[in-house]
Amino acid sequence: MSNVGIVIVSHSPLVAEGTADMVRQMVGDEVPLAWCGGNGHGGLGTNVEAIMGAIDKAWSEAGVAILVDLGGAETNSEMAVEMIGEPRAHKIIVCNAPIVEGAVMAATEASGGASLREVVATAHELSPS
Amino acid sequence: MSNVGIVIVSHSPLVAEGTADMVRQMVGDEVPLAWCGGNGHGGLGTNVEAIMGAIDKAWSEAGVAILVDLGGAETNSEMAVEMIGEPRAHKIIVCNAPIVEGAVMAATEASGGASLREVVATAHELSPS
Amino acid sequence: MSPGTLDKTGTMDKVDLKTLISATADTIAAHADELTALDQAIGDGDHGLNMKRGFEAVRAEAEAFAAKPLPEALKAIGTKLVMTVGGASGPLFGTLFMALGKGISAEPDHANLEAAFGKAIEAVAARGKSQVGQKTMLDVLKPVHDAVLQGKTGAEIADVADNAAAATVPMKALRGRASFLGDRSIGHMDAGGRSVALLVRAVVESIEGQA
Amino acid sequence: MSPGTLDKTGTMDKVDLKTLISATADTIAAHADELTALDQAIGDGDHGLNMKRGFEAVRAEAEAFAAKPLPEALKAIGTKLVMTVGGASGPLFGTLFMALGKGISAEPDHANLEAAFGKAIEAVAARGKSQVGQKTMLDVLKPVHDAVLQGKTGAEIADVADNAAAATVPMKALRGRASFLGDRSIGHMDAGGRSVALLVRAVVESIEGQA
Numbered sequence A, B: 001m002s003n004v005g006i007v008i009v010s011h012s013p014l015v016a017e018g019t020a021d022m023v024r025q026m027v028g029d030e031v032p033l034a035w036c037g038g039n040g041h042g043g044l045g046t047n048v049e050a051i052m053g054a055i056d057k058a059w060s061e062a063g064v065a066i067l068v069d070l071g072g073a074e075t076n077s078e079m080a081v082e083m084i085g086e087p088r089a090h091k092i093i094v095c096n097a098p099i100v101e102g103a104v105m106a107a108t109e110a111s112g113g114a115s116l117r118e119v120v121a122t123a124h125e126l127s128p129s
Numbered sequence C, D: 001m002s003p004g005t006l007d008k009t010g011t012m013d014k015v016d017l018k019t020l021i022s023a024t025a026d027t028i029a030a031h032a033d034e035l036t037a038l039d040q041a042i043g044d045g046d047h048g049l050n051m052k053r054g055f056e057a058v059r060a061e062a063e064a065f066a067a068k069p070l071p072e073a074l075k076a077i078g079t080k081l082v083m084t085v086g087g088a089s090g091p092l093f094g095t096l097f098m099a100l101g102k103g104i105s106a107e108p109d110h111a112n113l114e115a116a117f118g119k120a121i122e123a124v125a126a127r128g129k130s131q132v133g134q135k136t137m138l139d140v141l142k143p144v145h146d147a148v149l150q151g152k153t154g155a156e157i158a159d160v161a162d163n164a165a166a167a168t169v170p171m172k173a174l175r176g177r178a179s180f181l182g183d184r185s186i187g188h189m190d191a192g193g194r195s196v197a198l199l200v201r202a203v204v205e206s207i208e209g210q211a
């Protein structure tokens, strides 16, 4: 699969899974997709190991865009990218975009064969800053 | 309860429920909260009757802010508000804001006793337009 | 004039609402897979299911609707669609019927139909925050209304609807989920527009068949 | 100099890492409810649980960590925190320890400790896209570093940390979840800052206890 992959990282596993359902409904199997959510101990939160696993699962040579919800999800995702390290790290971008809307839009863009830069730009358009 | 109520309307019941979990974690029971998701027949979508029910459940005399994800959720929520009609309709606002981030921020604002206008403005700040 | 036609000058004769309901539900059911496929190409692939769910729910209460005066019947049908469709098309088609019911007389003449239909299309545009040219159902509704205004025959109107639906193919979507695809929405027919064309043909054929 | 003190001029003597680990894990465990309550007031109420989970995971492998040279041990502890804490504080404290491990020598003198600690605080700020004055753990880390630079004693440093944590009370949060509350974040102590103060006291008391 040469399309950009999408990873969804929420504090809530329900939000992450439901968002993945919505993405799948729009793009089917045209986009590598993985999600994770929860602190790994049954509570709300995010888990670096799970994020690294999701990145592996959605890996594409075209790169991976990560959609996150609140602060901790972003910080943990950036940490995960750093731990994955080069040469893959520079092909992984944590988007500054709302998680649900950003994932659907980014995946839709990715399904058309857009580059990582384009996919991320599409998601960023949903954000004020 | 005199705090503004929050209603979460997603195409996905998982997203709606998970978002409500995240809201509860931030504000506890200080804010009337209800969610709905799905087309009412097991599929992704939104359901006007369920939205009307959620508005009832989260009703507050201070008003209700509705957070939605994609287009259909917005249109169906606006339809639900219209069907509820006055005198309640003018105290219900469908926010132009991302669903997860908007719900958490709006609820946090509402938990401090902010007015409907302030709660909605807080959510709108998360949106580019 | 012959009873039940869309005659430009006379009073519209009472058409059998039960027959109309079953004709519209039939065409949606027969084309549900096609509608879903259209929505799959540039949307989330639920339009056929959504419409079928809605129109079957209307069919299930056809008797009760048909017993009401036309305005109340149309409003009740619209409400039923709103409550059952589950997609963006639910409140949009629902609003179309509800507004039509609001504007129409119990025994409408052609002028009343023209006006009520025009208002109903405006209500859809308001509900969808949309306008003609954005690759939506409005791009079929508007030409159909124009054809009604021009006093075209039922068969002509149905052809106008089909052509208008076909004319959404080269458009770029600016509303609804298809708009997420940007330029890639070009080259596909709008599912909601196709639904309108199907409904229009079913309605005119059903009316003329009763003639 | 006495072994294990934070003597300004000499070489830091080897402190028993296992003792340090258990002292930090103990204080976090003892104050977990307090940390959670602080986070509940202006956050999501998980900080105590998060920190406890992380430091207990470190404690569980204390033997293995203590067997490594100091730089590797600190990096491994940081990684363990990153992997187990589950909140924003995980990558932040994790980065603190990992960067500390990166900058520190196997047998650090005071100058090396000063420099490595300074770099580690910068790494936390980079990870959190944050700076001093935003009501976060940085508002305790920075004064502690200043106190180390000034050659203060362990007891003095621990007091500086407590005072810095207390000084977050009147601040308005500009980072982390507490920032969602805007002005309402004023009047509460930052949970992460309180954690830093607890850790600092545990470390200096543990080191001086070994002296």
Ligand SMILES: Nc1ncnc2c1ncn2[C@@H]1O[C@H](COP(=O)(O)OP(=O)(O)O)[C@@H](O)[C@H]1O
Pocket (backbone or CB within 6 Å): B071, B072, C039, C043, C044, C045, C046, C047, C050, C051, C086, C087, C088, C089, C090, C092, C124, C127, C128, C129, C130, C135, C136, C137, C138, C175, C176, C177, C190, C191, C192, C193
């Ligand atoms: N804002 C809008 N204004 C007018 N028509 C719209 C709008 N959004 C969607 N539509 C119409 O609805 C159709 C899609 O309906 P459907 O698939 O049932 O809903 P959803 O998009 O929620 O899945 C589109 O093909 C289009 O004709």
Ligand SMILES: Nc1ncnc2c1ncn2[C@@H]1O[C@H](COP(=O)(O)OP(=O)(O)O)[C@@H](O)[C@H]1O
Pocket (backbone or CB within 6 Å): A071, A072, D039, D043, D044, D045, D046, D047, D050, D051, D086, D087, D088, D089, D090, D092, D124, D127, D128, D129, D130, D135, D136, D137, D138, D175, D176, D177, D190, D191, D192, D193
């Ligand atoms: N961007 C940041 N920069 C520095 N410190 C931060 C940042 N975000 C959060 N913190 C610190 O982390 C603490 C919260 O940690 P915790 O509750 O475990 O994580 P979460 O906020 O994800 O629930 C805050 O009290 C603050 O000290």
Ligand SMILES: [Mg+2]
Pocket (backbone or CB within 6 Å): C039, C043, C044, C045, C046, C047, C087, C177
């Ligand atoms: Mg659809």
Ligand SMILES: [Mg+2]
Pocket (backbone or CB within 6 Å): B044, B045, B072, C044, C046, C086, C087, C088
């Ligand atoms: Mg849909």
Ligand SMILES: [Mg+2]
Pocket (backbone or CB within 6 Å): D039, D043, D044, D045, D046, D047, D087, D177
């Ligand atoms: Mg917390």
Ligand SMILES: [Mg+2]
Pocket (backbone or CB within 6 Å): A044, A045, A072, D044, D046, D086, D087, D088
């Ligand atoms: Mg948390």
